[in-house]
Amino acid sequence: MQNVIGIDAGGTLTKVAYINDQNEMAFKIFPSNDFAQVKHWIEQHAHIQEIGLTGGRTKQLLEVLNTMKSIQYLVEFEATIKGVRYLLKKEGHQLKRGIITNIGTGTSIHYMEDTEHFRVGGTGIGGGTLTGLSTIMTGISDFNEITKKAHDGSRESIDLFVKDIFQGMEPPISGHLTASNFGNVSILKDKKHKDQDLLATIQGLVGEVISTLSIQFAEERKSESIIYIGSTLMNNEHLKKVIGNYTILKKHHPIFLTNSGFAGAIGALLFKVEQSKQTS
Ligand SMILES: Nc1ncnc2c1ncn2[C@@H]1O[C@H](COP(=O)(O)OP(=O)(O)OP(=O)(O)O)[C@@H](O)[C@H]1O
Ligand SMILES: [Mg+2]
Structure with a gap:
């Protein structure tokens, strides 16, 4: 062969x-x-x-x-679904149905059930957005450098979290949820941000848009599992964490497959x- x-x-x-x-x-x-x-x-x-x-x-x-x-x-x-089915089997997953979110340059979302599958939607927010925004905001364009630096970064001074708005009060939803990606910049009026923090925050924006949309399709299709694939996830623990944590919070099961790109x-x-x- x-x-x-x-x-x-x-x-x-x-x-x-x-x-x-x-x-x-x-x-x-x-x-x-x-x-x-x-x-x-x-x-x-x-x-x-x-x-x-x-x-x-x-x-x-x-x-x-x-x-x-x-x-x-x-x-x-x-071809992609055939590859996904192969990788799922190889890693011992037995799924009847699932959402497949392919985070390539852009993001394409599919639904798979038994032997059937079809595209349900997508978004222009994807790996290209991640590298594009990173390049414009920090001058760093190398994917491996972006992911490495983002790993050490913090989103606290750039993103606005629910707890930042509801200070001194019990928030109606979890205080750790993002209220506004990049929303703290205009409020704090802090113009200086470290590259690693900007990169972590860009990953947060990209990961949250993609997982939010995937979760909506999973709910519509009554599918517990969401399989996230694509080279954007390659050696990118930070993005996997953003996506995985939010998916779990929303009571769905995230699956990341080795070599999914x-x-x-x-x-x-x-x-x-x-x-x-x-x-x-
Ligand atoms: N070595 C690399 N060079 C550039 N980008 C990389 C590299 N490794 C991972 N990436 C990330 O992977 C993304 C591309 O993912 P993938 O290969 O799945 O998409 P694609 O197949 O090229 O695009 P599409 O499916 O949208 O046509 C890039 O946008 C970038 O975020
Ligand atoms: Mg592709």
Whole structure:
């Protein structure tokens, strides 16, 4: 099966899933603004014969790859759900139904029940928002630096919490909930903020919008579990904490899967593997 790979050419990142020399599934990431790197990697792996390709930048990648291999286009949602089902099984989850929230450059939300699935909505607030706002507000654009610094940051002086408004009173809802993301800035009139605090607060904004929307869809569909996937969660404990805590507070069950950013590429690989088994 080493001659088959799956590629997910996303808005920001191109993910590759392949079978390595030890016969295990392995992964590679390339920036989607430099497809020559993907082409070079495929050329270096001359044994690759078949490619399952998915993602919004499929057409752009195809133009760079030209007709170098046998390439089959797969619908992104189908490939992603197939990858999610594989990862759920691998990690021992047995779900009848669930909301799947894919936090990519933007965020796409799906509902899955038994063998069926469909898109229920989404938001433009996603990983691109996280890196974009971080770059504009702090000058830090490297994703790993953003997540590392955010981890040490505090939201206290920038966000306005319910307890900040209801001082000396019993608030009608939990005092620790965010009343207004970034809402404390204009009130405190404190213009100086540490990069790490700004980065933590941006993660709070992004995570809370995404989890709030996901929870609403979960309630509408009477689904207990919400599976959060996408490369935005990769090595990003702070965002996972924001999303996980809020989801639990709202009485839903958050699931974070290892390598979830590769779900689309895994699905594309599995489609091709199944196909070649059928034809051999
Ligand atoms: N090495 C990296 N470089 C840039 N962004 C990264 C990196 N690692 C993680 N990210 C984060 O992951 C996000 C992209 O996630 P993902 O790969 O799931 O989306 P995509 O497939 O490119 O986009 P979409 O699905 O919306 O087309 C980025 O916006 C950023 O927040
Ligand atoms: Mg994607």
